[in-house]
Amino acid sequence: MRMLTFANRNTKEILRDPLTLFFGLGFPVVLILLLSAIQANIPVKLFEIQHLTPGITVFGLAFMTLFSATIIAKDRGSSLLQRLYTTPLTPLDFILGYTLPIIPISVVQCVICYIVAIVLGLDITINILYAVFCIIPVSILYIALGLLCGSMLTDKQVGGICGALLTNLSAWLSGVWFDLDLVGGAFKKISYALPFVHAIDMERAVLAGDFSGIFPHLWWVLGYAAVLLVLAVLMFLRQMKKQLG
Amino acid sequence: MDAIRIENLTKKYKDVVAVDTLTLSVHKGELFSLLGVNGAGKTTTIKMLSCLTQPTSGDAFINGKSICKNTAAVKSLIAVSPQETAVAPGLSVWENLELMCGVYGFTKDKQIAKITELTELLGLEAVIRKKAGKLSGGWQRRLSIAMALISEPEILFLDEPTLGLDVLARSDLWDLIRSLKGKVTIILTTHYMEEAESLSDRIAIMKDGKLLICDTAEKIKERAGTDNFEQAFIRIVKGVAK
Numbered sequence: 242m243r244m245l246t247f248a249n250r251n252t253k254e255i256l257r258d259p260l261t262l263f264f265g266l267g268f269p270v271v272l273i274l275l276l277s278a279i280q281a282n283i284p285v286k287l288f289e290i291q292h293l294t295p296g297i298t299v300f301g302l303a304f305m306t307l308f309s310a311t312i313i314a315k316d317r318g319s320s321l322l323q324r325l326y327t328t329p330l331t332p333l334d335f336i337l338g339y340t341l342p343i344i345p346i347s348v349v350q351c352v353i354c355y356i357v358a359i360v361l362g363l364d365i366t367i368n369i370l371y372a373v374f375c376i377i378p379v380s381i382l383y384i385a386l387g388l389l390c391g392s393m394l395t396d397k398q399v400g401g402i403c404g405a406l407l408t409n410l411s412a413w414l415s416g417v418w419f420d421l422d423l424v425g426g427a428f429k430k431i432s433y434a435l436p437f438v439h440a441i442d443m444e445r446a447v448l449a450g451d452f453s454g455i456f457p458h459l460w461w462v463l464g465y466a467a468v469l470l471v472l473a474v475l476m477f478l479r480q481m482k483k484q485l486g
Numbered sequence: 487m488d489a490i491r492i493e494n495l496t497k498k499y500k501d502v503v504a505v506d507t508l509t510l511s512v513h514k515g516e517l518f519s520l521l522g523v524n525g526a527g528k529t530t531t532i533k534m535l536s537c538l539t540q541p542t543s544g545d546a547f548i549n550g551k552s553i554c555k556n557t558a559a560v561k562s563l564i565a566v567s568p569q570e571t572a573v574a575p576g577l578s579v580w581e582n583l584e585l586m587c588g589v590y591g592f593t594k595d596k597q598i599a600k601i602t603e604l605t606e607l608l609g610l611e612a613v614i615r616k617k618a619g620k621l622s623g624g625w626q627r628r629l630s631i632a633m634a635l636i637s638e639p640e641i642l643f644l645d646e647p648t649l650g651l652d653v654l655a656r657s658d659l660w661d662l663i664r665s666l667k668g669k670v671t672i673i674l675t676t677h678y679m680e681e682a683e684s685l686s687d688r689i690a691i692m693k694d695g696k697l698l699i700c701d702t703a704e705k706i707k708e709r710a711g712t713d714n715f716e717q718a719f720i721r722i723v724k725g726v727a728k
Contacts, residue, residue: 246588254576320572324633327536327566328589329558 243330247338255308255342265308266350269301270357277361287420294358295372295444296417298351299437302380303408305343305350306387310399313339313391317480332481336474339391340384347380348373372447375455379440382466388473392480411437436465489514489641489671490535494544497530497695504530506695507544512688517663517672519682522692523723528675529569531692532643535673536566548641565639569646569675571626572633575619579610579629582618586636604632608662624655628662641671648681660685679716693723 255261273293280288287293316322325335351373359365390403412418414428415437421429432438439461446454490512497505505527512518520528533539535546537557545552551559573582580601587597605611608628613621618629627647634642644663648656656678663685666672676682682689683703690700699706699722703715710718 243589243591246585249588250574250577250581250585253581254574257576319575320568320570321574323538323568324566324572325589326538327561327564328586328637329561329591330589 244334244337244341247325247330247334248341251312251338252342252346254312255346261304261308265301265304265346266353268304269297269350269354272300273297273354273357273361287418290358290361290363291448292445294354294363295448296415296441298354298372298376299379299415299440299444300412300417301350301354302347302376302383302440303403303411305347305380306383306390306407306411307399307403308346309339309343309384309387310389310391310394310403311387311396313388313477314394314396314399317391318396322481326481332474332478335481336388336477339388340381343384343387344377344380347376347383351376366450368448368450372444375444375447375459378459378462378466379444382436382440382462382469385466385469385473389469389476392473392476414438415441417441436461487514488512488547489516490546490548490673492531492535492544492546495531495534495541495546496543497527497534497539498542503695505534505541508692508695508697510690510697510700512671512673514671515668516687517667517674517685519686519689520673520675520692521677521679521682521689521719523677525694526692527695528692529645530695532566532645532673532675536564536643537561538566562637563639564641564643565634565637566643567627567630567634567645567647569649571623571630573618573626573629576617578617579605579614579621582629582633583636586633590637600636600638604635607635607665608632622655624651624658627651627655627659631659631662635666635670639670641673642666644672644674646675646677648676648678656681679719683715691719691722698722 276288276293277290355363355369355373387403390399394402414432414435416432421432421438439458443455443458443462446452446458488511492508492510495505495508496503508531520531522528530539534541535548535553537553537560541554545554548560548563551563553560574585577585583601583604584597587600592600605614608631610628610632613625618626621629631644631647647663648659651659660681663672674685686703688700688702689706691698699709701709706722707713707715707718710721712718712721
């Protein structure tokens with residue numbers, strides 16, 4: 242109950258920011274429309290709607306990292322957290338309260354992307370539902386990354402690192418904009434050592450109904466999500482202790 | 487009966503002694519001010535008393551509960567209005583109060599009753615649906631105090647509540663603090679001499695973490711040999727009077 246109250250507050254703070262609505266929900270839609278228009282004129286396999294949509298749904302989650310990092314960093318910068326530390330809220334309440342509200346936002350973002358994709362010609366199959374379901378562990382991965390950044394950085398630093406750097410890196414290293422085989426070598430190896438491309442490969446496999454194809458990508462996603470979540474919790478508790486002096 | 491009993495409370499940060507063997511008592515229902523220049527140890531004292539930081543040594547008892555051994559019980563008795571305004575900027579005034587009710591586990595009926603009561607007590611009706619982030623500094627402090635009062639604390643810590651406010655907003659907040667006198671024990675830290683003199687039943691003056699004097703404003707002036715409280719403060723802090 243206490244945790245849900247705190248989670249509810251975080252949901253309101255995130256959704257009431259107009260930039261959230263634009264970047265979180267509008268920007269991925271703009272990308273699907275734009276890249277589909279390019280695809281219509283210059284056909285590229287990568288931008289075919291059934292390839293493009295899973296990539297965009299994962300790329301859009303980079304903004305969830307930004308949202309979670311921003312709200313924590315802002316709270317740390319104000320005295321609100323200090324006030325809440327004197328209440329019966331436990332450290333677990335704080336972690337869950339920051340994490341849970343962003344999961345439904347991620348799912349809504351994913352659903353909107355698929356609705357737009359259907360309008361643009363994506364076949365309606367049950368696999369879309371599975372793909373939306375599979376976005377949940379991926380969203381936890383991105384939210385955990387946000388928790389980690391928000392616990393370490395100031396809100397201004399979060400804007401630069403999560404808003405610009407991470408968004409671009411996660412896109413380049415995920416194969417959403419270009420086929421990683423075109424670059425190959427160390428770039429491809431680094432990309433496959435990180436979770437972003439695995440998340441997209443997993444989503445593409447699910448949408449294609451190739452359920453055996455989600456492995457080993459699912460393990461990479463879950464592994465990274467677990468490690469990042471543990472690191473985020475440790476970092477949050479560390480900053481909490483530090484802030485309390 | 488003492489609401490707070492502080493015994494040899496000490497806080498060290500590496501080589502710096504922020505609070506040095508502080509010993510004093512605060513009576514129930516009293517408005518008690520902690521005065522001192524920057525670095526005197528006022529905020530650290532409040533942080534220790536509100537269980538936000540552990541003392542290096544010594545102990546303090548809030549209604550008989552140790553801040554070292556019984557933090558959960560202490561937290562249920564106190565509330566803090568921090569130095570900076572501690573409100574959720576994207577939420578309305580009502581929602582901020584609702585947030586605090588929720589974290590204290592109030593039922594829906596109790597939430598509405600409590601918010602209505604505090605809205606009237608603090609005169610927040612005019613801004614109740616406005617976003618906290620859009621309010622002036624004075625209104626934000628008012629809301630901040632209302633949020634601290636949600637849990638019906640027996641002891642309320644107000645850390646520099648009027649810092650940065652204009653004269654009118656400060657005067658309004660003084661009236662509000664006066665209206666709370668007797669209902670709740672208030673520990674106030676401030677840099678403003680006139681604020682401490684005007685509001686407090688007793689005043690403690692600290693310097694370099696040590697307690698220099700603890701008495702009523704009148705007695706402090708008497709001890710310092712002056713009619714002016716600010717002069718008395720300066721004399722005591724400079725060591726001219728003891």
